[in-house]
Amino acid sequence: MLKPSKPSSLLAALLLHPGSVVSTGYLLRALWDENQPATARAALQSCVLRLRRIFVKYGVSGDVIEAVPGGYRMNVDAGTLDLVRFRMLVRAADTAGDAEGELYRLKEALTLWQGPLLANVPSLMLHRDEVPGLTEERLRTLERACDIELALGRCRQVLVDLWEAARRHPGRERFSEQLIEALYRTGRQSEALAEYRAVKGRLKEELGIDPGASLQRLELSILRGDDLGPPALDQPAGPLEIAAPVRGAALAADRDDGDRAEGDGVRVTDRPVPPMLPGPAALPGAPVLPVPPVPSFAGRSAERADITARLTECSPGTTLVVLSGAPGIGKTALARQCAHDTQDSFPGGVFVIAMTHPDGTALTPAEATAHLPRPGAADGRTLLVLDDVTTADQVRPLLPAVTGGAAIVTSRRGLAGLMATHGGSVHRLSTLDPAESRQLLTAALGAARVAAEPAAADELAHVCGHFPLSLRIAAARLLTRPGLRVEDCVRWLAEDLPARLSLADDPRMSVPQVFGRALDRLEPRWREAFRRLGDHEGLLVPAHALGDSPEAEEALERLADAGLLEEGPPGPYRIHPLLKIYARRQAGDRNDREAATVPH
Template sequence: MRFQLLGPLSIAEGHDVVVLKPSKPSSLLAALLLHPGSVVSTGYLLRALWDDDQPATARAALQSCVLRLRRIFVKYGVAGDVIEAVPGGYRMNVDTDTLDLVRFRTLVRAADGAGDAEGELYRLKEALTLWQGPLLANVPSLMLHRDEVPGLTEERLRTLERACDIELSLGRCRQVLVDLWEAARRHPGRERFAEQLIEALYRTGRQSEALAEYRAVKGRLKEELGIDPGPSLQRLELAILRGDDLGSVALDQAPQPLEIAAPVRPTAPVAVTAAVPAPDDGGPPRGDRAPAADWPVPPGGRAAPAPLALPASPTHLVPPALPVPPVPSFTGRAAERADITARLRECAPDTTLVVLSGAPGIGKTALARQCAHDTQDTFPGGVFVVAMTHPDGAPLTADEAMAHLPRPGAGDGRALLVLDDVTTADQVRPLLPAAPGGAVIVTSRRGLAGLMATHGGSVHRLSTLDPAESRQLLTAALGAERVAAEPAAAGELADVCGHFPLSLRIAAARLLTRPGLSVEDCVRWLAEDPPARLSLADDPRMSVPQVFGRALHRLEPRWQDAFRRLGDQEGLLVPAHALGDSPEAEEALERLADAGLLEEGPPGPYRIHRLLKIYARRQARERNTGEAATVPH
């Protein structure tokens, strides 16, 4: 059993929620929960119940109110001693498991010590999901709404500002636009939200919209308050007018897993049972529910919702269909790119389905995004990109993904869906009706043969780049002059990187940020410990070991062990009997091939890429010495 304070005051058990009717016991409960674990003085509680108009018998009435609240608790399985009478007042004994406010503050504090931007953002977003609607909408206390609600609201808005700041710092300007549009409109007095929205618009190539938003803010402040925007907003306007670069947007454009507006899993849908009101002020507890029309309006004039009016599922907020920019320094994949774009441009009556599969880090997302950019003029209904896994690697459910896609028939024409990092065919099937007559690009490490069997389409299994394509990528990223100055070293660098697009981009980024480092020295350093050194310290996603680890840890433990055993095999060819002659050994190789950790297979031998083999050997060594790392996030 738990209490929910961040929204209509309610008592919940599992997915069932009882929303309390506005009453004196509801005000008393809210006043106690607002100060969890602390002694709440009798005087404070009296003000919460009667404000300045306290009756002569207020103290006796308070004791009666406590007794009635305890009876309600017993009725719904809450221990009566959760309210403790102490000298000078009362105390509510709750913790992170029994009160959402405590959990919210715990998560926000944990974000402070996360140590990295991704971990901090994950905790902040989890904290924000605890807010379930208008704060204390069913609590009639004037004092609480006047003295307590503004402070709690400020806590939430500061947390939201902080989360949006992190999103912007990570370059996820497109993904955060939906949150910023809503926040800026709901809280026009907070200039920071307006500033974040303007920055996000500008950094996604929408300069005219950014300036229009600034002028709207400026006009509102002038008209309502007679003041100009603050210095920070003014500096931002000047930077936009000058066309300044506001910072790197690499994560927003690079061919890495794309993020949806809210990558943290939402709380489970709330199934509200018949609402059971708290006792009326003038009588014993009642089992009937007052009609919604009889519910009083709480302070501020906002009508309290009837208990059964709470949503049973998250609001369907669809991100705007924004232009898809080209992938920076995209090279290679000419044949696949031509075939995919041709298929996408065909106006077939059914949904056009394209699956891009292959090893982790092979460039599936980059190709999908580049093809979406190439063909976006073909889709008047827009292009919608959804990352199909959460930051912790768990797959999105179909319902979670659908919240970020247009409803069938809701758009202005054909739409293109890009479903990135799909883990199973079952994730995709329920989403295909969202693009009738449109197209869907799916990227996955798996082949998704089951999806092809039921829905048809085309599959492109990507392999590593050839030497010429690798050189083109390095030239596009580093510049022709730097590659031409050390042509042999550039070729060696491509070899050390295994011709993986991800590895090549990581190496190029290291060279770009160290202009005094020669390509030859970079090759020598990387070659001492690949793939461990193919990572960037300031971005855990740009890490070959992390990407390989995520792919490995999606498998069952027995298949993970089979992969580690391959590190001891001679050469890069993996014969069918490499793990033994049993049916399970054969299945293990098939599972690893399906996960993108092996290539080819029967009737010929399997192959393992050199970087994956080194990674398998390292994993086996760490496992044997007890040094194996935990699942990477």
């Protein structure tokens, strides 16, 4: 094993992207972060040569590190790198065809994880930007394996794994839910309830939120002494968490990625949906589990009032409301809060459906329809919340299911085509104003902490660009560091925006990743156009900023439609400061690739 050193950081950076070209700019940041010396490129080449000599010394081909235009590539396969084999086994598990075969492959994959990640790697950047994603891959695999063990009736056998997982990762409710279910199914009702109350107390004390709807349903089933029936096996790729509505039932979903975590305190999850448990939500006349309010929700008073009025108006058709805007602007939070505000007007139920899979691919209308009530089955008006829609064609086939009810659609796009065919209202969300940002910080941090440093709190809101996602991330950092002054947090964040607007233990709570996912949905030519805006001076973007060709004009329109620019013809476009910094960073990486020469 290499000692902690620049070569070990370089090797880790290459191995984390097996078989892919790793840009010179990325490698320089992996070795020196933002404090790169003037001789950084020469030192990088020296590190590469040193690694090659070490490989030759131990009988490994020296050309395993390949110099390519723009950077380097590490040529490894499943026989030489555990990460490649892990991912290969997980993919094989998805296509196993039977539970036993899937579980066997998942367990084999999990055995490849030994000790802490990158233990001998000193790179701050890799620990900050790469380790959370790798941790997420492992935990999702472990969750899935435990789901299968429960479904196969091996509740006693899986208890040890679940005790350890729930204690090591208290922020992941699914492990606690699995543990509570296993305890109850093995006849340990009192221990199951004690575990639930411990989870509920921790969430309330640390985050000011209640357990998710699935955990609440499980608690009620345990209190009633319900027979949960044989455990059902989830579909591994399901991105939904919805309630099967009956009379009076109105349940909402937690979301599963950064953009859905964009809002003011929305709890996030990235796991398959647990089976619906028999109990209150599935029996006529049973107690209602309501759509909870969004914790620390602030601002949006005018939009909230208008949406509430529209949703509660009874009309023969379907009331349609579209919330659009930049990634991280708070679309999901507003949609959930409005669903909470109006749920009593929808006795047929509230359905919240994530319209993208965890990997970013769009949900098909058929996949979404499978989780909606059959026409005429719902008893009363229903509300449909379609979150993170990518195209109008995803929405149109679903609207007949809520005829006479209402639908809220969130999307980074304006969905003008949907408005043209179905009418409705569109709310293009902008950033919070200073007063609203102060309200959010006060709700999240507490009035005393904000009042102790009011000027610093206002500066924090300014540095965060008044983006709800940015503010929530900054507030979470301060909450977990009660001794940290707001002023010091502001200074630290401002030194490296937007990279430092991220949480190490949750890769979805990251402004760069949310922006990156939005950019990845665009065609390569539109992504390149966005990067070119990083070289443009100022925040106002005139119509000729990318040239006078029709394609340059279309590029700006595409970026505006994707939420990466605002306004537009006949006036100039505008780019938000955080997006401008991100574009400049993207442009810098591109320039690094173009300027790099192949070292000898």
